[in-house]
Amino acid sequence: MPLPFSPAEPLVQHGRLRTDDVDLAQTVVSEVYEPHLLEPRSATRLDARLNAVQNGSITFGYLTYGAGATITLPPSEYWYHVNITLAGGSRISRGDAVSGETSAMSGAAMLLPHHAQTIEWDSDTAQFALRVPRADLEGHLAELTRTRITAPLDFDLVVDLNSAAGRGLLRCIEFVRAEWDDGGILTHHENSRRHLESMTLTNLLMAATGPHRMLLDEPSDSAIPETLQRALDYIHDHARTLPTLSDLTNASGTSARTLQNQFLRNLDRTPIQYIRDVRLKSAHEDLLHPATAEVTVTDIATAWGFYNLGRFSSLYRDMYGETPSETLRRNRF
Known part of the structure; x- marks a missing residue:
């Protein structure tokens, strides 16, 4: 029961x-x-x-x-x-x-x-x-x-x-x-x-x-190539510093063309799109769990490399169905 x-x-x-x-x-x-x-x-x-x-x-x-x-x-x-x-x-x-x-x-x-x-x-x-x-x-x-x-x-x-x-x-x-x-x-x-x-x-x-x-x-199948996994690890470890494609090729040890193809084949995203998604999700997490009562949407957006606040708000609303300010207001202390 x-x-x-x-x-x-x-x-x-x-x-x-x-x-x-x-x-x-x-x-x-x-x-x-x-x-x-x-x-x-x-x-x-x-x-x-x-x-x-x-x-x-x-x-x-x-x-x-x-x-x-x-x-x-x-x-x-x-x-x-x-x-x-x-x-x-x-x-x-x-x-x-x-x-x-x-x-x-x-x-x-x-x-x-x-x-x-x-x-x-x-x-x-x-x-x-x-x-x-x-x-x-x-x-x-x-x-x-x-x-x-x-x-x-x-x-x-x-x-x-x-x-x-x-x-x-x-x-x-x-x-x-x-x-x-x-x-x-x-x-x-x-x-x-x-x-x-x-x-x-x-x-x-x-x-x-x-x-x-x-x-x-279905049985777990680690189909992601090692070079792509190294690039993903680098993105998650350095998302705040806005990694470039050059950074990813150096971290993964493969060419830009090969890496682009691996992202598209395995994740249906370009490296730049994937980086933006990680930054947007990280900003979402910070809005859900504000570090202080004084933190603002601008503080969080710029911390994750979104300097055009209008564009950030539009991307955020498309993904989460509300504005960043609405998320932050609901989760303040």
Whole structure:
């Protein structure tokens, strides 16, 4: 049986919403997760409650409406949502004609960024809801499998929480919940919060089913040439100093033409594009985990070699679905 959550309301110290007003509930939940339409299905008065925290890039929240409701979620470019049903049940239909249902502690719904979704909640439904940036989840899969991910992942709609991997996901989420509810030390330190993020992303990818499993389950094959690996190591060690192609050829011990071909063949990126991606991801990490309360977007952007702030903001928004200032504001001390 899955590990049960604490009988106390999760994240109760981090309350964001307590209301019987439908419009207010829709507005606040939209701000925390994603714009959507909320429609009660009966005359029963709403008793909406949302408790939520931001652990780096992942939003963790407990949500219940206290009444039967239908939620219509339009397609989005930037976010995956994972709804773990703690009580009651839900029925989900997706824009590609796939449908499914979840029940208490047995199923979680995987909501995809590239499809519209409609979710019907029972009156007693309560869920632990995660919002995960598309760039982070797909990037994590790429790191685990050494494969470049270029399109949204077509997860199966329902995650079986009774499977071994599903139980692992529940244990992971309960651990994160307990750390935040208890004011655990892991929530107060930058590297620890990053570990919590990575652990959550790994458990989510392992528990979900779909075509991505072929990448995770196939035997590891270190197909990256040694010369390319030396160039990659150099980039990650010297990203702040803006490595040049000449630096990479010296570090890898091969010609510029050979190195260019190896990047394109193995990573579908030129060396310059790969360096920019590493710098952008590093800036994203610093915005998620600001070193001080006084640090600014300009400080972080220039530290990673982005001196044209307009261009930096545009690249960042294309990858992460929000502006750098929005990320920093959400994660300040």
